[in-house]
Amino acid sequence: MLFTFKNRFPNLNPYWEKYIALQQRVEYPAKTTLLREGKIAQNYYFIEKGCLRMWFDNQEKDTTFQFFFENEGVSSLESFQKNIPSAFTIETIEPSVIQILPKAVFNAMLKELDQNPDFLKALMEISFERQRHYMYEFLSRIRDTPIQRYVNLIKDRPHIVQRVPQHYIASYLGVTSVHLSRIKNQLARKK
Amino acid sequence: MLFTFKNRFPNLNPYWEKYIALQQRVEYPAKTTLLREGKIAQNYYFIEKGCLRMWFDNQEKDTTFQFFFENEGVSSLESFQKNIPSAFTIETIEPSVIQILPKAVFNAMLKELDQNPDFLKALMEISFERQRHYMYEFLSRIRDTPIQRYVNLIKDRPHIVQRVPQHYIASYLGVTSVHLSRIKNQLARKK
DNA sequence: TGCATTTGATAACAAATGTTATCGTCTTCC
DNA sequence: GGAAGACGATAACATTTGTTATCAAATGCA
Numbered sequence: 001m002l003f004t005f006k007n008r009f010p011n012l013n014p015y016w017e018k019y020i021a022l023q024q025r026v027e028y029p030a031k032t033t034l035l036r037e038g039k040i041a042q043n044y045y046f047i048e049k050g051c052l053r054m055w056f057d058n059q060e061k062d063t064t065f066q067f068f069f070e071n072e073g074v075s076s077l078e079s080f081q082k083n084i085p086s087a088f089t090i091e092t093i094e095p096s097v098i099q100i101l102p103k104a105v106f107n108a109m110l111k112e113l114d115q116n117p118d119f120l121k122a123l124m125e126i127s128f129e130r131q132r133h134y135m136y137e138f139l140s141r142i143r144d145t146p147i148q149r150y151v152n153l154i155k156d157r158p159h160i161v162q163r164v165p166q167h168y169i170a171s172y173l174g175v176t177s178v179h180l181s182r183i184k185n186q187l188a189r190k191k
Numbered sequence: 192m193l194f195t196f197k198n199r200f201p202n203l204n205p206y207w208e209k210y211i212a213l214q215q216r217v218e219y220p221a222k223t224t225l226l227r228e229g230k231i232a233q234n235y236y237f238i239e240k241g242c243l244r245m246w247f248d249n250q251e252k253d254t255t256f257q258f259f260f261e262n263e264g265v266s267s268l269e270s271f272q273k274n275i276p277s278a279f280t281i282e283t284i285e286p287s288v289i290q291i292l293p294k295a296v297f298n299a300m301l302k303e304l305d306q307n308p309d310f311l312k313a314l315m316e317i318s319f320e321r322q323r324h325y326m327y328e329f330l331s332r333i334r335d336t337p338i339q340r341y342v343n344l345i346k347d348r349p350h351i352v353q354r355v356p357q358h359y360i361a362s363y364l365g366v367t368s369v370h371l372s373r374i375k376n377q378l379a380r381k382k
Numbered sequence: 383t384g385c386a387t388t389t390g391a392t393a394a395c396a397a398a399t400g401t402t403a404t405c406g407t408c409t410t411c412c
Numbered sequence: 413g414g415a416a417g418a419c420g421a422t423a424a425c426a427t428t429t430g431t432t433a434t435c436a437a438a439t440g441c442a
Contacts, residue, residue: 058334065333078323087330120311127318132269134325139278141332142256142365143249146399166420174333179399181421337429357390370429372391 002101003046003071009122012113019109023099028092034074035090041079043100047072050096051163055171056088064171065137067093067160077130080106093164146175147183193292194237194262200313203304210300214290219283225265226281232270234291238263241287242354246362247279255362256328258284258351268321271297284355337366338374 002023006016025048028034035041037056045052047070054074055064065088068074076086080103113119140149150173154161161169170180193214197207216239219225226232228247236243238261245265246255256279259265270277271294304310331340341364345352352360361371 056330056334063333065330115308117306117308117311120308120315124311124315124318127315127322131318131322131325134322134329138325138329138332139247139256141329142254143247165418167418176400177420178401178422182399185421356388358388367430368390369392369431373429376391 003073005122005126008125009118012116012118012122015109015113015119019101019105022105023101025097025099027095027097029095030092032096033089033091034098035076035079035086037087037089038085039079040083041076041086042103044073044075044080044103044106045090046099046101047074048097048099050092050094050098052090052092052096053164053168054088054090055168062171064168067164067168067172069159069163093168141174146173146179147186149173150180150183151187194264196313196317199316200309203307203309203313206300206304206310210292210296213296214292216288216290218286218288220286221283223287224280224282225289226267226270226277228278228280229276230270231274232267232277233294235264235266235271235294235297236281237290237292238265239288239290241283241285241289243281243283243287244355244359245279245281246359253362255359258355258359258363260350260354284359332365337364337370338377340364341371341374342378 002016002020006013006020009016023046028050034043034045034052047068049070051070052068052074053064054066054068055062057063074090076088076090078084079086140152144152150169153169153173166180167177170177173180175183193207193211197204197211200207214237219241225234225236225243238259240261242261243259243265244255245257245259246253248254265281267277267279267281269275331343335343341360344360344364357371358368361368364371366374
């Protein structure tokens with residue numbers, strides 16, 4: 001988040017720099033849980049290297065609904081901001097290098113910049129972007145078949161297909177891994 | 192939106208009152224299109240009486256993805272703010288009384304309050320709420336079966352089931368109206 | 383009032399997707 | 413280097429959902 005801010009709102013740079021300096025750099029092996037479903041988020045995570053996924057437990061089945069890669073920030077914002085249990089788990093897929101921003105630091109920043117219109121507008125832009133993301137995902141689930149969704153994924157975000165194990169992609173697409181195999185087979189035969 | 196503001200941020204009341212006064216009150220019959228998919232949104236609509244739905248054309252099939260009732264505001268925000276074609280249509284379901292806020296008025300307000308932290312925070316809260324809404328809808332599509340979604344709808348938003356024709360509800364749930372009939376039948380037999 | 387349209391239920395069949403099980407290959411870790 | 417587990421493909425069968433068609437009831441409207 002801070003790095004995103006920094007790149008897009010350089011006029012507030014003095015602030016970003018100050019808070020970025022308070023981050024902590026940590027290396028995690030693959031399949032490490034950063035935030036467990038049901039716990040209260042204590043940190044904001046920024047990915048220096050590696051990738052993460054967000055998922056939740058849906059009747060024993062693990063359902064992935066978002067992937068994150070280098071230079072992206074992650075948290076359960078709802079949990080983070082309101083001190084309520086997180087609705088999902090965040091874990092590493094690959095071994096990853098993460099910059100951790102503790103909640104206390106984030107809150108200090110909020111407090112300091114609380115009356116700064118530029119900062120508020122920056123926050124709002126981030127919020128709009130997240131909104132567009134969920135809107136897009138939502139519409140895609142509604143209107144596209146799993147096959148179309150898979151084709152779109154290959155076209156629009158090929159890095160996901162390349163770096164993420166197939167069963168996570170299947171759950172992200174909303175199908176079983178067996179069915180994703182069928183889809184791949186079907187697409188391969190068409191060519 | 193203005194009425195929402197007014198109730199929740201009364202400290203800015205002088206502003207709301209001024210702009211609310213510039214709204215225009217119009218009555219529409221049922222099935223009237225307020226904004227057509229592909230057109231650029233020119234107004235923000237506030238429902239005084241009646242109900243609306245948002246839908247888009249998905250390969251000839253009309254797909255409803257949100258309903259609106261009394262005291263709710265509606266627009267294609269993306270289209271409204273960025274002057275791009277709307278991705279969906281907004282139309283009345285019942286005969287409705289609508290308060291129309293023209294874009295020019297809205298923009299004037301934005302300009303006047305652009306540096307006002309309270310206003311920006313108000314805007315942000317609205318944005319967070321919309322974000323939560325789409326997040327919720329998105330997660331519900333992922334984890335719930337159509338039957339569960341229908342049961343939830345009856346439990347959490349019974350007014351929708353009561354006031355909206357079944358084929359719109361079916362498309363909202365993500366099934367055909369034939370299948371929704373089956374679901375209702377199935378639930379009825381269980382009791 | 384009466385006719386046309388909309389709405390909703392149901393049946394029969396088709397297509398899509400899930401479930402379970404098996405197998406081979408590839409990774410990981412000691 | 414070898415064992416255990418993870419990963420992915422495939423087959424057989426079950427379940428869910430869509431498609432098309434038909435009919436009855438409710439509704440809107442001239």
